[in-house]
Amino acid sequence: MAALALGLSCGFLGTHAALAANANPNPHLNADADAARHHVLVQAAPDVRIDVIEEGKGTPLVLLPSRGRGAEDFDEIAQRLAARGYRVLRPQPRGIGQSTGPMKNITLHDLGNDIAAVIRDQARQPVVIVGHAFGNWVARTTSVDHPELVRGVAIVAAAAKRYPAGLSEHVDRSSDLSLPDAERLKSLQFAFFAPGHDAGAWLKGWYPEVNESQRLAGKATKQSDWWSGGKAPMLDLQAGQDPFKPASTRNEVKDEFGARVTLVVIPGAGHALVPEEPGAVVDALVDWERSLPQ
Structure with a gap:
């Protein structure tokens, strides 16, 4: 039995087996993908343990989910990326799966340190x-905090520096499990999904306590602390119908940071983007990653 140490994965075979047995909550994924996917536990700090879903071999990519949601949102694109020669690492946020750690009085810097430990x-x-x-x-x-660990940053459906008032309320309503599904669907459709896409896909998969913890962590961190994304190359992968990214703000990141930013817009998708256009998301990520210096 491997001992737990700061920054080292947990080798407890019983826990590993239990996690692997629950690695695929989405039955549409094929058996080969299930077999290739497993979980690893990383002790990120003395009081923080991060559950990482890992699959594939090759160049490592780290995928981070939306507020209040888990790494399973990436099941389909992770499978596609693994098939295209990547090792995909998906750290679960604190409070989801086997990830544990303080949920109050934290900042984005604490959450970034979790990811750095996984890397x-x-x-x-x-x-x-x-x-x-x-x-x-x-x-x-x-x-920003760990530049030596980052080749590039892909920001997917990233909100504008200032987005329209009222949208955050729809995010809160979408994740409020005490509300009727019909009310939540209205907010999901308004804030996350473009017309013609099934907002019901996100009725499940919300973690209210995680959502609140992350909301407060964001409020406790100055936007200027993280907005630049350091000095690494950046892919600004936008959804063409994202209410959090009005057309008037389309070029704000590229205008501010210049040549290190590659701008790609996927038409016909909303803020959810990943479940709406998984193939287009993967194509854009692969094309950009392969353009980066090795």
Whole structure:
């Protein structure tokens, strides 16, 4: 039995087996993907343990989910990326799966330190971090605080520096499990999904305590602490119908940071983006990653 140590993965075979048995909550994924996927526990700090879903072999990518949601949101694109030659690492946020750690009085810097520990322990080389929605805040914070660990940052459906008032209320309603599904669906459709896409796909998969913890962590961190994403190359992967990214703000990141930013827009998708256009997301990520210096 391997001893737990700071920054080292947990080798408890019983826990590992139990996690692997629950690795695929989505039955549509094929058996080969299930067999290739497993979990590793990383002791990120004395009081923080991070559950990492790992699959594939090759260049490491780290995927970070939206606020209040878990790494399972990436099941389909992780499978596609693994098939295209990547080792995909998906750290579960604190409070989801087997990830544990303080949930109150934390900042984005604490969450970025969790990701840095996973990179050191599992990738053991600089990586591309892909952050979806709130996850892009954590990705950018990690790149600012730990530049030696980051080859590039992909911000997926990242909100504008200032987005329209009222949208955050719809995020809160979407994740409020005490509300009727019909009310939550209205908010999901308004804030996350473009017309013609099934907002019901996100009725499940919310973790209210995690959502609140992350909301407060974001409020406790100055936007200027993380906005630049450090100095690494950046992919600004936008959804064409994302209410958090009005057309008037389309170029704000590229205008501010210039040549290190690659801007790609996926038409017909909303803020959810990943479940709406998984193939287009993967194509954009692969094309950009392969353009980066090795």
